[in-house]
Amino acid sequence: AVLVAVILAVVFVASPAAASDVDxxxxxxxxxxxxxxxxxxxxxxxxxxxxxxSSYRGQPERSYDEICALLxxxxxxxxxxxxxxxxxxxxxxxxxxxxxxxTWTLFISPLNITSVEPGMDIFRREADGKxxxxxxxxxEEEL
Numbered sequence: 001a002v003l004v005a006v007i008l009a010v011v012f013v014a015s016p017a018a019a020s021d022v023d024x025x026x027x028x029x030x031x032x033x034x035x036x037x038x039x040x041x042x043x044x045x046x047x048x049x050x051x052x053x054s055s056y057r058g059q060p061e062r063s064y065d066e067i068c069a070l071l072x073x074x075x076x077x078x079x080x081x082x083x084x085x086x087x088x089x090x091x092x093x094x095x096x097x098x099x100x101x102x103t104w105t106l107f108i109s110p111l112n113i114t115s116v117e118p119g120m121d122i123f124r125r126e127a128d129g130k131x132x133x134x135x136x137x138x139x140e141e142e143l
Contacts (some may be wrong), residue, residue: 021093025100025123026129027110033086041072049124057139083107098123098131104138116141 035043045068052064089101108113119138123131
């Protein structure tokens, strides 16, 4: 009986639905990177739930509208080019919630600024079936 329970637990944890959800979240983050870097603000904002709240060390909490306003301002900045690279560390899915550990590296040119930003995103599968960030915590790493 114990062996059967262990086998069922392993099958449940490694279920195709969970693997598919991990792939969906990875795809959403990779698409966000492409959208941001290509200057597609509306698409970049779609990664965030309308209920999103961000917490970035040293800055006030931001709502969805404030997050998107900041994204739009960066994308539209005529003087600087902002470019993100993604380093996914871990994706844990449990039902309609997921936690993602990641590091974003932001390059700003021509200012020659590099910002390494480890963080944790909490995703929720929303009514339309898309995974969106509802909370995120991030900070700039000391270089």
